[in-house]
C-alpha cells in the first residue's frame with residue numbers, strides 16, 4: 001500500500017481491484033459480499049495511513065478507469081465518476097468556463113475521496129458545489145442521494161456509512177476561463193508557499209473549533225519532533241512528513257506523541273483527519 005498512498009507507508013493488501021465501470025464495481029461488491037471478503041475503498045490515498053501489517057482483504061481502487069465526466073441537462077450540472085482526480089476535473093472545468101471548484105486547486109484527491117472527506121480549503125468546501133451523489137451499498141445496489149443543507153460537516157460526511165460513492169453530481173456556475181485559471185494559479189502559489197514538499201497526507205489533524213491545529217502544535221514547540229522516520233514539518237506543523245523511510249508505526253507513534261504534548265500544553269484534544277486503515281495494536 002506504500003505505493004498507493006501519499007504518505008508512502010503501509011504493508012501489502014491481499015488484493016487490489018480497479019473497477020472500470022459502475023457495473024464492474026457492483027459485480028465486485030456482490031462477489032466480495034457473497035464470499036465475505038473484507039474490503040476497503042481507496043482513491044488517490046492522499047488522506048490514509050495504512051498499517052505496516054497491511055490489509056487482510058481487497059482494496060477497491062477507484063482511479064482514472066472510473067473517471068468519466070458527463071454534462072447533464074441544466075446549467076452547470078455535471079456527473080463525474082468517483083475515480084476522477086480533482087486536478088483533471090478542474091482542468092476540464094476551466095476549459096469550459098465552469099466555476100466553483102477553484103478552492104480545490106492543489107488538493108491531490110479523487111472526486112469520491114473529496115466528497116467523503118468534504119475536502120476544503122480557503123474557506124470553501126465540497127458541500128457548496130455538490131447537488132447529489134450516486135452511492136453503492138455493500139450488496140452492490142446503486143441509488144441516488146440528494147443532499148439536504150447541513151448534511152456534510154467539517155471534513156466528514158457522517159451519514160455516508162459504509163456506502164461507496166460511485167459518482168458525484170456537481171452544480172457549478174459559468175464564468176470566464178481566464179479568471180478561473182488565474183484564481184487556481186494564485187491558490188496553487190499560496191499552497192506551495194505554505195506546505196512542505198516532503199511526502200505527507202496533507203493536514204494530519206482536524207482543526208478544533210475556531211482554532212488551527214498547526215498553530216496549536218507549533219505553540220506547543222513541536223515543530224521538528226520525530227517518531228522514527230516521521231517528523232512534524234518545520235514548514236507547517238500540521239503536516240507530519242515522511243522524510244527518512246518512515247514506517248506506519250512511526251506515524252502512529254508521532255501522532256500519539258503530538259496528541260499527548262498538545263493536551264498537556266493547551267488541554268486540547270486533537271483528532272486525526274487522516275483515516276487509519278488496518279490494525280495498529282502494537283505498542
Ligand SMILES: Cc1cc2nc3c(=O)[nH]c(=O)nc-3n(C[C@H](O)[C@H](O)[C@H](O)COP(=O)(O)OP(=O)(O)OC[C@H]3O[C@@H](n4cnc5c(N)ncnc54)[C@H](O)[C@@H]3O)c2cc1C
Nearest residue numbers: 042043044045046047109110112113114119120165201202
Ligand atoms: C499535499 C496534500 C495537500 C492536501 N490538502 C488538502 C486540503 O487543502 N484540503 C483537504 O480537505 N484535504 C487536503 N488533503 C487531503 C486529501 O487530499 C483529501 O482529503 C482528498 O479529498 C482525499 O481524496 P483521496 O481520493 O486521496 O482519498 P483517500 O485518501 O484514498 O481516502 C480517504 C477516505 O475516503 C474514503 N474514500 C475514498 N474514495 C471513496 C469513495 N469513492 N467512496 C467512499 N469512500 C471513499 C477512503 O476509504 C478513506 O476513508 C491534502 C493531502 C495532501 C497529500
